[in-house]
Amino acid sequence: MHMADALLSPAVGATMWAAAAVAVGHCSRRIRSEDDERRVPLMGVLGAFLFAAQMINFAIPGTGSSGHLGGGLLLAILLGPHAALLVMASVLIVQALFFADGGLLALGCNIVNLGFFPAFVGYPLYRRLAGSAPGAARSGIAVVVAALLSLQLGALAVVLETVASGISALPFGTFVLFMLPIHLAIGVVEGVVTAAVVSFVRAARPGMLPSVAPSGGPVTGVALAFLAAALALGGVGAWGASKDPDGLEWSIARITGATGPDAPQTAVHAALGRFQQQAALLPDYGFRRPDGAAAPTPEGQGAPGDGASGDRLGTSVAGVVGGAITLLLALLVGLVLRRQARRA
Amino acid sequence: MNPPVVEARGLTHVYDDGTVALQDVSFRIAAGESVAIIGANGAGKSTLLLHLNGHLTPTRGDVRIGQTPLTRQTLPSIRRSVGLVFQDPDDQLFMPTVYDDVAFGPRNQGLAEEEVGRRVQEALERVGVWSVRAKPPYRLSGGEKKRVAIAGVLAMAPDILVMDEPTSGLDPHARRQLIGLLADFGHTRIFTSHDLDMVLDLCPRTIVLFAGAVKADGPTRDIFADAALLAQCRLERPLALQACPRCGRTQD
Amino acid sequence: MSAPAVLAGLLDFRRLDLLAAEDSALHRLDARAKLVVALAFVVCVTSFGRYAVAPLLPYFVFPIAVAAAARLPAARLSRQVALLLPFALLIALPNPLFDREVLLRVGGVGIAGGWISLVSILLRALLAAAAALTLVAVTGFPAICGALERLGMPRQLAVQLLFLYRYLAVLGEEALRMTTARELRGGGRPLSLRLYATLVGRLLLRTWDRAGRIHLAMCARGFVGDFRSGERSRFGRREIIYVAGWCGLFLLLRTQDPTHRLGAALLRLFQ
Ligand SMILES: Nc1ncnc2c1ncn2[C@@H]1O[C@H](COP(=O)(O)OP(=O)(O)O)[C@@H](O)[C@H]1O
Ligand SMILES: [Mg+2]
Numbered sequence: 001m002h003m004a005d006a007l008l009s010p011a012v013g014a015t016m017w018a019a020a021a022v023a024v025g026h027c028s029r030r031i032r033s034e035d036d037e038r039r040v041p042l043m044g045v046l047g048a049f050l051f052a053a054q055m056i057n058f059a060i061p062g063t064g065s066s067g068h069l070g071g072g073l074l075l076a077i078l079l080g081p082h083a084a085l086l087v088m089a090s091v092l093i094v095q096a097l098f099f100a101d102g103g104l105l106a107l108g109c110n111i112v113n114l115g116f117f118p119a120f121v122g123y124p125l126y127r128r129l130a131g132s133a134p135g136a137a138r139s140g141i142a143v144v145v146a147a148l149l150s151l152q153l154g155a156l157a158v159v160l161e162t163v164a165s166g167i168s169a170l171p172f173g174t175f176v177l178f179m180l181p182i183h184l185a186i187g188v189v190e191g192v193v194t195a196a197v198v199s200f201v202r203a204a205r206p207g208m209l210p211s212v213a214p215s216g217g218p219v220t221g222v223a224l225a226f227l228a229a230a231l232a233l234g235g236v237g238a239w240g241a242s243k244d245p246d247g248l249e250w251s252i253a254r255i256t257g258a259t260g261p262d263a264p265q266t267a268v269h270a271a272l273g274r275f276q277q278q279a280a281l282l283p284d285y286g287f288r289r290p291d292g293a294a295a296p297t298p299e300g301q302g303a304p305g306d307g308a309s310g311d312r313l314g315t316s317v318a319g320v321v322g323g324a325i326t327l328l329l330a331l332l333v334g335l336v337l338r339r340q341a342r343r344a
Numbered sequence: 345m346n347p348p349v350v351e352a353r354g355l356t357h358v359y360d361d362g363t364v365a366l367q368d369v370s371f372r373i374a375a376g377e378s379v380a381i382i383g384a385n386g387a388g389k390s391t392l393l394l395h396l397n398g399h400l401t402p403t404r405g406d407v408r409i410g411q412t413p414l415t416r417q418t419l420p421s422i423r424r425s426v427g428l429v430f431q432d433p434d435d436q437l438f439m440p441t442v443y444d445d446v447a448f449g450p451r452n453q454g455l456a457e458e459e460v461g462r463r464v465q466e467a468l469e470r471v472g473v474w475s476v477r478a479k480p481p482y483r484l485s486g487g488e489k490k491r492v493a494i495a496g497v498l499a500m501a502p503d504i505l506v507m508d509e510p511t512s513g514l515d516p517h518a519r520r521q522l523i524g525l526l527a528d529f530g531h532t533r534i535f536t537s538h539d540l541d542m543v544l545d546l547c548p549r550t551i552v553l554f555a556g557a558v559k560a561d562g563p564t565r566d567i568f569a570d571a572a573l574l575a576q577c578r579l580e581r582p583l584a585l586q587a588c589p590r591c592g593r594t595q596d
Numbered sequence: 597m598s599a600p601a602v603l604a605g606l607l608d609f610r611r612l613d614l615l616a617a618e619d620s621a622l623h624r625l626d627a628r629a630k631l632v633v634a635l636a637f638v639v640c641v642t643s644f645g646r647y648a649v650a651p652l653l654p655y656f657v658f659p660i661a662v663a664a665a666a667r668l669p670a671a672r673l674s675r676q677v678a679l680l681l682p683f684a685l686l687i688a689l690p691n692p693l694f695d696r697e698v699l700l701r702v703g704g705v706g707i708a709g710g711w712i713s714l715v716s717i718l719l720r721a722l723l724a725a726a727a728a729l730t731l732v733a734v735t736g737f738p739a740i741c742g743a744l745e746r747l748g749m750p751r752q753l754a755v756q757l758l759f760l761y762r763y764l765a766v767l768g769e770e771a772l773r774m775t776t777a778r779e780l781r782g783g784g785r786p787l788s789l790r791l792y793a794t795l796v797g798r799l800l801l802r803t804w805d806r807a808g809r810i811h812l813a814m815c816a817r818g819f820v821g822d823f824r825s826g827e828r829s830r831f832g833r834r835e836i837i838y839v840a841g842w843c844g845l846f847l848l849l850r851t852q853d854p855t856h857r858l859g860a861a862l863l864r865l866f867q
Contacts, residue, residue, distance in 0.1 A: 005724035006684055006717045010639045028750030037821035041438065041810040044759020049803040051764055052771035055605050058792035066786040069796065078800075090756045094764070097732045097740065098609050100680055100725035105638045167646050167717060168687070169695035169710055193793055200797030208804060322859025323650030330657035338664035341620060399812050420818070428816040434766050435809040440738040440758050452818030478617065482765035483610075500817060 001070075001151075001183070002095075003110055003158055005103030009165035016161065017108030023116050024089055027082040043083050046075065047090045054091075060189055067189055072118030073147050074194045077126065077209065081119035088115035109161050113154040122150030136199055143198060144191030151187035155179040349374050350396060350426075350504060350532065354405030357391055357556075365391040367556040368405070375503075378533040380543040380564065383553035384578035389508070389536035390431070392553070396506050396534070397426040409504070424453065427502030427531075431509040433489035437481035442473070442492050445481065449500040467495040471525060487518030491525070504532040511539045540568065540582035552577055606768045608676065612729065615668055616736030622666040627735045627743035629835035633658075633842045634731040640846040641723045647699065647712045650855040652719045658842065659726035666734045673733065677725045684721035688714040737761045739829075755823050763806075771799055 005013075031039065050071045057066040071091075075084035092110045095101035102110045129142035159179050163172045170178075201208055350373040357366040365388045373379050381389050394400040395407050398419045407414045409422050430436045439445035446467055450460040468474040471491040476484060484492065490510065497505065510526065511519045523545050526533065537543055543550060543564060550567045552560040554577040560567050567573065568585050616623070622630075637658055644651060663670050695710035732740065738758060745754040774795055775787075787795065848854070 004684070004687060004721065005638055005642060006721035007687055008642055010643045013639070013642065024753055025750060028752040031752050035821065037819065038808075038811050040755060040821070041759060041814060042804070042807040044438075044756055045763050045767070045803050045807045045810065047756060047760035048763035048767040049800060051760065052767040053796045053799060055768065056771060056775055056792065056795065057786045058789055059786040061789065086753055086756050089753060090760045093757060094737075094760055097728055097737065098612055099605070100677070100728045103638065103724040104635055104728055104731075105642055105724070167642075167713070167720075169646070169691040169693075169713060171694060174694070175690075189789075193789060193796075196789065196793030197797045197800065200793055201800060204797065204801060205804075208801075318859035318863055319650035319856045320859065321862055322855030322857065323653035325858055325862070326654035326855055327656055330654065330660050333657055334660035334664040334670070336664075337661055338667065338670075341665050341667050394812070397816060399815065423816060423818060428813075430809065430813050430816075432809070435806060436813040438759065438762055438810050438814065440762055444738075448814075448819075449817035451824040452820065480613065481762065483614075496817065 001113070001154060001158060001186070002102040003106040003113060003161055005105045007162050007165055007167045008103075008106050008109065009167065010105065012161050012165045013105035013108060015108075016112055017105075020089070020108040020111035020116075023085060023111065023120075027085045030082040031086065039079075039083060043079060043087050046079065047087045047094075050075065050087065050091050051094065058193070060185075067186065069193055070114060070118070070151070070190050071194075072114055073122050073126065073143065073150055073190070074197060076119045076123035077143070077194070077198055080210070081123050084119040084123070085111075085115045088119070109157070113157045113161075117153040117157070118147070118150035121153060122146040125149055136202075139202075140195040140199065143195040144188060147191030147194055148184065148187035151183045151190060152180060155183035349408075349410060350534065351408040352392075352395070352405065353408075355392070355395060355402050355407060356404040357388075357395065357400060358403045365556050366395075369553075369556075369558055370405075371551055371558065371561060373532065373534065375532055376530065377549060378547045379535070380547035380550045381534065381536045381553060382538070382540065382543060382550055382577075382579060383536075383559075387553040387577075388556040389553055391556075393428065393506050393508050393534070393536060396504075397423050397428050399428075424500060425503045427497035427500055427505050429493050429497050429505070429507040429510065431512060433486075433493040434481070436493045436496065437489060440480055441477070442468070442479055442481060442484070443477040445492060446477075446496045446499050449496060453500065463499045463501070464495075467499040468492070470498055471495045485518070486514055487521065490514065490518070490522060494525075502531065504534065505529060506534045508536050509538065510535055511537065511542050540579065541584055544568065544582050544584055552579075554578075603772060606765060606772070609764060609768075611672070612732050613737065615733040616739075618667065620666045620734070622662060622734045623736075625838055626829045626831050626835045627739040628747060628831060629838045630731055630735050631740060631743045631747070632839055634727045636843045636846055637727050638724055640850050641720055641727075643850065644716070647709060647716060649712060649715050649719065650859075651849070651853060652716065652723065654849045654854060655723055655846070656726075658846075659723070659730050662730045662734060666730075668730065668733050673726070673729055676729060677722055680721060680725050681718065684718050685714075688717035688721075691717065751823070766806075767799070767803060770802065774799060 050069070053071065054068045057068050059065075060067050072084060072088050075087050078084075079087065089111045092102065092107060092114065096103055096107050096110075123146065126142045126146035129145060130139050134142065156176070156179070159172065159175045162168050162170065163175060168175075198209065351371070353370050355366055355369040356364070358364050369388075369392065381392060383389050391400065395402060395414075396409075398407075398414050401414075409426060412418045412422060414422055437445050439448055443464060446464045447460050450463045455463070464477070465474060468477055471494050473488055473491045473495065476488055476492070481489060481492065494505075494507075507526075511522060514522060519539075519542070523542055526535075526546055533546070535543070535547060547564055549562065550560075550564040551558060552567060552573065559577055560570070560573055568581055571581065574581060637655070641652060641655055660670075662668075663673060691713045692708060692710035695713060696708045698706035699709040699712060700707040735743075738761065741754050741757045741761070744757075745751060
């Protein structure tokens with residue numbers, strides 16, 4: 001369920017980076033103020049533990065497929081939400097760098113989707129449902145419900161981030177109808193595995209799990225961070241809507257019950273569009289329909305049919321030929337540099 | 345300043361769960377001595393070592409390093425003078441590179457980076473692994489890890505070296521080399537070990553622990569000659585002292 | 597399939613880490629410069645619209661040049677990057693299904709937008725992966741952590757990352773030992789949920805104990821809750837040139853549409 005660079009636009013990526021940075025900063029300050037130096041190696045090694053645990057697959061009953069642990073909720077139960085988010089962030093950073101899992105730009109998304117939701121939404125829910133001295137059954141159910149919610153939110157965030165980015169052509173509604181049910185199943189599995197590990201630990205070493213959250217339940221800081229993330233998501237969504245008229249708009253139209261697709265496309269979108277044109281770092285390049293608004297570009301030779309729009313898309317024959325040449329040039333540069341590096 | 349002596353008086357330790365790990369343990373180790381603490385698994389060796397630099401506080405009795413009793417205030421200076429090398433080097437080498445790991449102690453002492461560099465080089469050269477300084481610990485052999493762990497402690501310039509099972513997990517060659525290295529140190533040395541042949545090589549004196557209590561304390565050769573004592577404490581005579589199955593003679 | 601997956605993961609990790617131990621002019625650059633350039637690269641690549649294909653191609657010059665100048669094993673890295681293609685294909689596949697509008701005609705055959713954007717997504721995935729892997733290979737993970745910290749990442753997270761890096765191999769091997777033992781008996785099937793939970797639970801307990809021992813070892817060497825780091829590399833002229841050069845090129849490629857100009861010029865030549 002990693003969000004990937006390939007589906008992400010810089011605006012969405014940067015927004016989520018900012019949200020993740022806020023969350024990481026908040027959690028770091030919190031951990032520092034707790035001043036429990038024992039935590040330093042514990043959190044560190046638990047990151048490695050989660051990594052190892054994720055590398056082992058288990059069979060998902062009745063499907064013939066296999067899955068692996070997400071682990072955010074498990075970490076929160078073991079360490080409390082603040083430490084859990086930091087550990088999760090570290091795992092995701094290593095995955096992005098060493099295994100190109102997700103990617104550099106998608107890091108923010110992944111920290112929010114896979115770290116923030118389980119730690120700051122799933123975990124508080126777990127605590128509330130489980131109460132202070134839960135029996136095995138109650139604790140198990142609480143874990144499953146919390147895992148379910150975390151994964152649903154994570155999946156929903158993936159959908160929003162993807163649709164807002166506008167690289168994937170999946171319409172919002174279809175994507176949601178696809179992702180949420182699948183993650184319902186994944187959430188149940190995650191919950192069951194987490195509950196099983198927690199009950200194993202509780203039986204083997206009763207003192208290890210904190211009976212009360214080590215750093216309290218949801219507090220204002222957390223709520224604020226969540227609000228920031230939600231706002232960020234909303235903002236990104238709106239931005240994306242102005243960018244990709246088919247996906248989000250269509251679903252927003254459905255959600256708001258507006259009849260015509262032009263209903264929500266009024267003032268807000270016009271303003272957003274203007275804002276985007278002013279604020280965008282780079283002029284947008286690949287709009288679907290030139291709508292006649294596209295500036296006339298030098299006519300691409302030998303590109304029949306969509307003519308001008310083909311040029312705008314950079315997929316005209318000229319573009320493809322040019323692309324191939326630059327690729328060859330790139331390889332040539334590589335060869336020359338390599339020879340020089342050898343000689344040096 | 346004279347290297348201090350190590351003294352335990354009536355040391356008793358009871359873990360939180362009620363396990364009595366040490367019972368009225370007393371001994372005195374003079375400066376420059378090399379002493380082995382032996383005993384079966386669970387005899388209390390590691391627990392004892394953890395008292396020597398203040399990781400555990402005695403339930404009863406006390407520990408003194410030199411003239412200094414172990415208290416919260418004296419802890420930093422005690423930890424500077426007692427260097428503890430743990431059994432599993434993977435627990436001790438927690439920094440990303442060998443150099444940074446050995447530098448960890450000196451940096452915590454607040455030394456200038458120049459002095460840190462000097463200490464690190466000296467320590468790594470002393471144990472013969474300066475060449476691997478840039479490597480991450482996971483790419484070292486078992487013997488190298490052990491040496492780096494020792495270097496990490498040497499870099500803090502301790503007076504007393506305390507090592508838990510120094511030869512465990514090493515192949516015969518690495519073990520031999522390590523014993524040679526340890527024999528050259530001039531520090532007061534305290535080892536725990538199952539490796540009684542190593543004890544025979546390195547420690548003139550041995551303390552035998554059994555179920556948390558001192559069963560014997562004396563010259564190593566005398567203790568290893570006492571078959572009844574060893575059997576009672578679930579220990580085996582070192583190979584070097586076992587009678588040759590062919591001719592019935594011992595090694596010397 | 598789980599023990600081999602663990603093993604493969606550890607091997608990838610190790611190989612990449614080994615590359616960072618080599619030496620080259622690029623290796624010696626301050627890590628911050630390399631990190632910033634990699635980020636700028638990814639931002640530029642992802643900033644193209646859905647249907648950009650040809651304009652993405654020139655960007656391959658970056659990973660190729662870095663790999664060449666740092667003498668990285670190009671074949672192996674390309675293979676590692678290419679291994680991510682199936683996943684990229686999976687996330688790109690909805691596009692041809694949902695986006696059927698014909699955008700391009702080549703010799704009378706209409707090509708739907710979805711297929712174009714599918715290719716675009718694959719290219720993005722390759723470029724992003726290549727950027728991440730070459731970054732680690734010429735910088736090394738500890739240096740990246742240091743750079744992140746000096747660029748404002750909280751210390752707690754930096755320390756956390758260093759521990760994760762350090763104990764990844766240790767715990768991975770522990771997990772490997774546990775899974776191979778299981779799998780030898782289980783005939784290579786993925787573990788049942790119950791077995792998995794037990795296994796992971798046991799690994800967790802061991803990890804917990806190890807953390808306790810590590811903490812002791814840290815205290816034994818004077819740890820008082822703060823990590824002090826030593827070396828300070830410098831962001832000097834070379835770094836400025838490196839960052840400015842690459843970022844300039846990325847922007848140029850982003851705004852000037854060189855592929856189209858080049859191709860058009862060439863086609864004119866032949867007509
Ligand atoms: N943290 C602990 N909590 C409770 N009991 C412990 C703990 N550590 C060790 N023990 C117990 O104390 C006794 C002595 O252990 P230890 O000092 O590790 O022995 P040795 O090092 O000689 O094998 C053993 O019975 C062991 O189970
Ligand atoms: Mg022991």
